Amino acid sequence: MTEPPAATNSSDLHPSPVEPAADTEDKSPPRKRPRTRAPPRAAVSTVISETPKVAPQPSTSTPAIIESPPEMTHSFSVQPLNRFRGASASIKRPREVAHFSYDDNHEYKDDESGINYYIPPPMGVDMKEGFETFKHYEEKEDLHLDSLLQALITKERKEGKEKRVQGDFVTWRGMMTKIMTAPFDNFAEFSMFATLHDGTIYIEEDFPSRAAERAAESSRPPPRHQHPDQQSREMMTYWGYKFETLSLIPTPPATTPREEIERHQRSVVSNYAQHCSIVNTSFGPHSLILGGEVDGLLAPKPTTDIPIPWVELKTSEELPPPHLQNHRDITKFERKLLKFWAQSFLLGVPTIIVGFRSKSGVLRSLQTFGTQDIPGMVRRGTGVWDGNVCINFATEFLGWLKDVVQGEGVWSIRLRKKSGVVEVRRVGEGTGAF
Numbered sequence: 001m002t003e004p005p006a007a008t009n010s011s012d013l014h015p016s017p018v019e020p021a022a023d024t025e026d027k028s029p030p031r032k033r034p035r036t037r038a039p040p041r042a043a044v045s046t047v048i049s050e051t052p053k054v055a056p057q058p059s060t061s062t063p064a065i066i067e068s069p070p071e072m073t074h075s076f077s078v079q080p081l082n083r084f085r086g087a088s089a090s091i092k093r094p095r096e097v098a099h100f101s102y103d104d105n106h107e108y109k110d111d112e113s114g115i116n117y118y119i120p121p122p123m124g125v126d127m128k129e130g131f132e133t134f135k136h137y138e139e140k141e142d143l144h145l146d147s148l149l150q151a152l153i154t155k156e157r158k159e160g161k162e163k164r165v166q167g168d169f170v171t172w173r174g175m176m177t178k179i180m181t182a183p184f185d186n187f188a189e190f191s192m193f194a195t196l197h198d199g200t201i202y203i204e205e206d207f208p209s210r211a212a213e214r215a216a217e218s219s220r221p222p223p224r225h226q227h228p229d230q231q232s233r234e235m236m237t238y239w240g241y242k243f244e245t246l247s248l249i250p251t252p253p254a255t256t257p258r259e260e261i262e263r264h265q266r267s268v269v270s271n272y273a274q275h276c277s278i279v280n281t282s283f284g285p286h287s288l289i290l291g292g293e294v295d296g297l298l299a300p301k302p303t304t305d306i307p308i309p310w311v312e313l314k315t316s317e318e319l320p321p322p323h324l325q326n327h328r329d330i331t332k333f334e335r336k337l338l339k340f341w342a343q344s345f346l347l348g349v350p351t352i353i354v355g356f357r358s359k360s361g362v363l364r365s366l367q368t369f370g371t372q373d374i375p376g377m378v379r380r381g382t383g384v385w386d387g388n389v390c391i392n393f394a395t396e397f398l399g400w401l402k403d404v405v406q407g408e409g410v411w412s413i414r415l416r417k418k419s420g421v422v423e424v425r426r427v428g429e430g431t432g433a434f
Helices: 146-159 173-184 207-219 233-249 258-265 329-348 370-378 387-404
Strands: 044-048 072-077 093-101 169-172 191-197 200-205 273-282 285-294 308-318 352-355 363-370 409-416 421-428
Touching: 044 409, 093 146, 093 233, 093 285, 146 169, 146 273, 146 308, 169 173, 169 387, 173 191, 173 200, 173 285, 173 329, 173 387, 200 207, 233 308, 233 352, 273 387, 285 329, 285 387, 308 329, 329 352, 329 370, 329 387, 352 370, 363 370, 370 387, 387 421
Parallel strands: 169 200, 169 285, 308 352
Antiparallel strands: 044 072, 072 421, 093 273, 191 200, 191 409, 273 285, 352 363, 409 421
16 A cells, blocks of 8 residues: 655754644634643532522433432542643553444444545645535534444444453543643633443533533634734634545555546545544553544455554644744644644554644644653643643543532533633433433
8 A cells, every 4th residue: 555654753852944834723822731730629529509509401412410309519629730640540441342434424334334444645735625515514413422332332242242242431532532631722622411321421411511612612702903915713623524535535545546546636625434443441440442533544454352553643833944943933832742642542542643734724844742651741741731631630530530420410511711610510310312
């Protein structure tokens, strides 16, 4: 197959005249880290909620709110981070236990038809091309954990109950990414629901809250003062999918004619078709089943129990040339690497390829990162985040959550922006719409 670009030395942020870039979603000068202090109580505490009583909701898409008695709010403080420093908790290597695909209509398929293979994209492409015909899939209704659970059910039916995959937690990779990166995310906030069933805690996104956030973002006016080449949020979202279209094909490159590769690179950009991997992993004593989308393969999937050569594709704005860079430029990029690393680490994706673009969206260069190398690179660089702290925070939080989510009911898990405290409280009966 066509070889990917040679991996660069992960301890060097200056592999070429064109440098890795700052976060495309953070265009304003970096702010000082919010001083989120632990509240004047123990790091983990329980208080009586003063939330007013709310009448039960008829919709099945969100849990019905309990009228009485008032539920206790359990709190887990993010700060101080020093209590999470040191060697990381033991981690079980993620191993794929199931998979599924979505087709070109975003319909569930119990197969690997959504798998793609990586090819080096052409440089100098204006990634704004094709924006007008972009087929953008956005969830309009809450799909919960349905696809992930359907894949596990199918596996059990094929292999028998004795090979059932079980875990202390079942969730999408995105939920764990939010939890894991919270200690170093300046603007961290999330809202989730959880329920306990047959010894397993199932966690999903608070879809109504997320839908409201997206609506607010789309209606927000652009900043009054911005760079003339600054693009809209929608355009920058498109660039990520355009980069994937330029870098992925549905057949192995070694057996795909060049003209077919070029034809695919010119095709309409769509995010309807996807392939999702479901893995079994653990943080310390807590076992997890995580599902998430994977971009493509660097080589065919192995038939033995070795890491699958998945590759994660990302885009970022290019840095100035090395002699013009400053500490702020590097810090912004290394902050962005936090989410890149966490997403790939959780699913066992070993390689991340970043396409660096101009502010106006022209693809300039590529850089390859080994997922396991990124924390050390940041530690030797700005030290703006610590992978061991992320792992230890997630491990302690999951253990605490096990103690809180007990018995029947639906629980809210919420971190408000700049609060520094994750709050968990029981908000509904039964198991909601899980």
